[in-house]
Amino acid sequence: xxxxxxxxxxVLALAVALAQVILxxxxxxxxxxxxxxxxxxxxxAQFLLVLLAFGALTVSFVTSDFxxxxxxxxxxxxxxxxxxxxxxxxxxxxxxLLWILILTGFGAAVAxxxxxxxxxxRARVLSVQALIGLAFIGFILFTSNPFTRLDPAPIxxxxxxxxxxxxALAFHxxxxxxxxxxxxxxxxxxxxxxLEGKVDPGWARWVRPWTLAAWASLxxxxxxxxxxxxxxxxWGGWWFWDPVENASLMPWLVGTALLHSAIVVEKRGxxxxxxxxxxxxxxxxxxxxxxxxxxGVLTSVHAFAxxxxxxxxxxxxxxxxIGGALSLYAWRAPSLKGGGLFAPVSRESxxxxxxxxxxxxxxxxFIGTLYPLALDxxxxxxxxxxxxxxxATFVPIVLPLLLLVPLGPLLAWKxxxxxxxxxxxxxAAGAAFVLGLVxxxxxxxxxxxxxxxxxxxxxxxxxxFADIAYRIRxxxxxxxxxxxxxxxxxxxxxxxxLAHAGVGIMVAGIVGITAWRAETVAVMKxxxxxxxxxxxxxxxxxxxxxGPNFRSEKGEFLVVRGxxxxxxxxxxxxxxxxxxxxxxxxxIYTTGFADLYVVLGDRRxxxxxxxxxYINPMAPWIWxxxxxxxxxGLISLSDRRYRLGVPFARRKAPSGAAA
Amino acid sequence: MTRKQRRAxxxxxxxxxxxxxxxxVxxxxxxxxxxxxxxxxxxxxGAEPGERLRLGGLVAEDSVVRGEGTDVRFDVTDFxxxxxxxxxxxxxxxxxxxxxxxxxxxxxxxxxxxxDTVLAKHDENYMPPEVSDALKRSGNWQGxxxxxxxxxxxxxxxxx
Numbered sequence: 001x002x003x004x005x006x007x008x009x010x011v012l013a014l015a016v017a018l019a020q021v022i023l024x025x026x027x028x029x030x031x032x033x034x035x036x037x038x039x040x041x042x043x044x045a046q047f048l049l050v051l052l053a054f055g056a057l058t059v060s061f062v063t064s065d066f067x068x069x070x071x072x073x074x075x076x077x078x079x080x081x082x083x084x085x086x087x088x089x090x091x092x093x094x095x096x097l098l099w100i101l102i103l104t105g106f107g108a109a110v111a112x113x114x115x116x117x118x119x120x121x122r123a124r125v126l127s128v129q130a131l132i133g134l135a136f137i138g139f140i141l142f143t144s145n146p147f148t149r150l151d152p153a154p155i156x157x158x159x160x161x162x163x164x165x166x167x168a169l170a171f172h173x174x175x176x177x178x179x180x181x182x183x184x185x186x187x188x189x190x191x192x193x194x195l196e197g198k199v200d201p202g203w204a205r206w207v208r209p210w211t212l213a214a215w216a217s218l219x220x221x222x223x224x225x226x227x228x229x230x231x232x233x234x235w236g237g238w239w240f241w242d243p244v245e246n247a248s249l250m251p252w253l254v255g256t257a258l259l260h261s262a263i264v265v266e267k268r269g270x271x272x273x274x275x276x277x278x279x280x281x282x283x284x285x286x287x288x289x290x291x292x293x294x295x296g297v298l299t300s301v302h303a304f305a306x307x308x309x310x311x312x313x314x315x316x317x318x319x320x321x322i323g324g325a326l327s328l329y330a331w332r333a334p335s336l337k338g339g340g341l342f343a344p345v346s347r348e349s350x351x352x353x354x355x356x357x358x359x360x361x362x363x364x365x366f367i368g369t370l371y372p373l374a375l376d377x378x379x380x381x382x383x384x385x386x387x388x389x390x391x392a393t394f395v396p397i398v399l400p401l402l403l404l405v406p407l408g409p410l411l412a413w414k415x416x417x418x419x420x421x422x423x424x425x426x427x428a429a430g431a432a433f434v435l436g437l438v439x440x441x442x443x444x445x446x447x448x449x450x451x452x453x454x455x456x457x458x459x460x461x462x463x464x465f466a467d468i469a470y471r472i473r474x475x476x477x478x479x480x481x482x483x484x485x486x487x488x489x490x491x492x493x494x495x496x497x498l499a500h501a502g503v504g505i506m507v508a509g510i511v512g513i514t515a516w517r518a519e520t521v522a523v524m525k526x527x528x529x530x531x532x533x534x535x536x537x538x539x540x541x542x543x544x545x546x547g548p549n550f551r552s553e554k555g556e557f558l559v560v561r562g563x564x565x566x567x568x569x570x571x572x573x574x575x576x577x578x579x580x581x582x583x584x585x586x587x588i589y590t591t592g593f594a595d596l597y598v599v600l601g602d603r604r605x606x607x608x609x610x611x612x613x614y615i616n617p618m619a620p621w622i623w624x625x626x627x628x629x630x631x632x633g634l635i636s637l638s639d640r641r642y643r644l645g646v647p648f649a650r651r652k653a654p655s656g657a658a659a
Numbered sequence: 660m661t662r663k664q665r666r667a668x669x670x671x672x673x674x675x676x677x678x679x680x681x682x683x684v685x686x687x688x689x690x691x692x693x694x695x696x697x698x699x700x701x702x703x704x705g706a707e708p709g710e711r712l713r714l715g716g717l718v719a720e721d722s723v724v725r726g727e728g729t730d731v732r733f734d735v736t737d738f739x740x741x742x743x744x745x746x747x748x749x750x751x752x753x754x755x756x757x758x759x760x761x762x763x764x765x766x767x768x769x770x771x772x773x774x775d776t777v778l779a780k781h782d783e784n785y786m787p788p789e790v791s792d793a794l795k796r797s798g799n800w801q802g803x804x805x806x807x808x809x810x811x812x813x814x815x816x817x818x819x
Binding site: 344 | 691748
């Protein structure tokens with residue numbers, strides 16, 4: 001019954017979505033208030049129905065109802081409860097249902113909090129949002145219905161890929177999807193604005209918080225995925241330029257550009273049609289990402305089921321939305337009036353540069369990701385485009401952007417002067433220069449780029465705070481006055497400062513692990529010792545134990561530094577009999593400035609094991625930096641101005657609630 | 660500056676950046692692409708000395724020889740041709756005789772493939788598509804997936 005309820009709710013949601021597409025749109029066209037108001041209850045109902053369906057699927061997973069197709073394929077009664085729940089989105093059908101749940105959630109948020117929006121704009125946004133919902137609910141119902149019953153029901157399920165049975169990865173998809181799907185809001189607003197033929201600062205004030213919420217979720221989702229890859233795959237790497245990673249990086253890059261260009265629309269009324277185009281591209285690339293990952297054209301842990309029919313349907317949906325949006329853009333964009341002149345040296349120009357570099361970086365990732373697929377489809381030639389390609393393209397494109405980041409917030413709108421800005425950054429530049437010299441003097445055999453990279457990181461970090469130092473008149477006014485000013489700084493200033501400082505921290509981590517990583521491999525018996533980076537690692541013993549759904553061989557390592565025990569690390573080799581699949585659990589000891597990373601490899605003979613150990617300098621800073629970036633985004637989101645749209649001023653920010 | 664000049668300077672800056680990016684991408688595409696070869700391809704066409712390439716096929720039965728430390732040597736075959744591969748390092752969890760494998764490295768003048776990367780798979784039943792295509796071309800494809808449920812093929816992947 002439960003599965004049927006879910007199935008029925010999903011069919012109802014499809015019908016509601018259809019009504020929500022048509023009626024408010026006609027209403028907005030005819031200025032008919034009655035038809036336009038259909039949008040809000042419909043959006044709420046659509047969300048509740050999808051929530052009901054999602055709840056029904058979750059109950060089926062938790063109770064291990066193997067007569068339900070998705071449960072039988074992807075769950076197992078011996079799995080821990082956490083992974084039964086997260087297993088709901090650990091498969092193709094369930095993850096698409098989660099995608100729609102978040103999509104309708106955003107639609108419902110517009111209905112609930114969007115009363116301040118002009119009626120026609122709101123009706124059109126809800127209509128476009130419902131059109132996306134209609135396409136994807138239809139996709140689920142007709143090609144990948146999770147509620148299909150199996151008769152006879154199997155006694156036991158197929159189980160969840162052991163690599164996915166991990167706490168960080170369990171919550172990686174919801175955040176990633178909230179980011180992907182969050183850009184649907186910017187998309188819907190962009191299409192609605194094109195239909196209205198009007199983009200004004202008020203429009204940007206609405207689009208920005210949604211984009212910011214989506215951006216923060218996506219940042220968190222990507223960094224969780226990267227962190228997982230680091231500690232679970234046992235290779236000690238944090239980013240592989242794997243196509244599925246690129247699929248999430250592309251919307252992030254365009255979303256970051258959108259975030260910045262929307263500021264120009266909001267404050268200066270310029271760059272309108274460019275911002276609308278970015279909004280369309282951010283969501284289009286999210287759809288491309290969904291297509292790449294879900295269609296099976298890429299082989300990876302994310303490609304749950306290789307089914308050409310599904311791939312074709314998603315490709316069709318993709319072509320419809322991207323093609324439709326771009327045609328509409330070509331038709332209507334010339335009617336958007338530009339405004340706000342600005343000089344070549346100004347905040348606007350800096351943001352344009354930011355957009356150009358981010359767009360160029362996106363293009364390089366796009367080509368590197370899709371060229372092998374296109375070549376295979378057209379000529380049958382198999383190639384792989386790996387890290388060397390991206391190091392040779394993405395890195396040189398992003399470097400000048402990073403160098404310019406501290407300048408942007410210090411430039412004045414409209415017309416600015418470069419010299420006072422450089423003066424304010426004098427301290428940051430000097431400190432970065434000194435750090436570069438120190439690193440160059442003290443590093444023993446690191447590569448040439450390490451001192452430059454570390455200097456860049458410090459330049460970004462200190463440069464981010466130069467804006468605050470200037471605003472509170474640090475050093476030019478008594479300390480007490482500066483502190484008083486500090487207290488009254490608007491939150492978006494803190495937000496952008498932290499986000500930019502987070503980039504600096506992340507860059508330090510990336511440069512550190514890339515430049516100074518050390519690796520050693522040895523075959524070890526009990527009592528053997530391996531030395532790396534000043535640590536002596538002794539294999540104490542390897543013992544076997546049984547987990548809830550796996551068998552494990554667990555090695556205990558004693559880590560000694562300068563005759564003092566600093567840690568006991570445990571590295572495991574697990575075997576999941578349901579999937580007949582081994583995985584590694586890595587032992588990590590971190591000082592905050594470096595990780596010691598130990599992997600238990602395969603068995604050599606009766607008593608010996610291959611053991612790999614890495615020193616990953618600065619590695620934790622990568623994820624600490626992205627965390628600070630997310631924090632910056634959230635602080636910006638909590639700004640009061642974004643609450644203006646809420647009827648009751650003291651309620652939480654709308655986008656905060658939706659994220 | 661007039662409005663027109665300002666606009667022209669912005670568009671100019673944009674074109675310069677995009678042009679540089681395009682130039683970077685094109686040169687990188689020329690230098691940094693790795694082609695996939697099956698053992699038959701290598702026997703047929705050979706390979707440039709020092710050219711990085713990917714070699715894929717099945718790990719031949721009874722061919723894995725472990726040497727000193729982490730040295731290992733095995734044969735990769737598509738049943739038509741066989742190439743010996745040497746590798747120094749830890750093999751992925753799912754490396755096994757009779758299973759599909761993709762290795763990356765250079766072909767030495769003596770015909771032995773010196774691999775520096777052996778790609779991991781994510782699933783016992785997984786066959787990298789390059790390998791299955793190579794087997795199909797050499798006429799040794801045993802078929803896969805036809806009798807398998809989703810549960811068995813679930814989670815296929817080749818994370819590098």
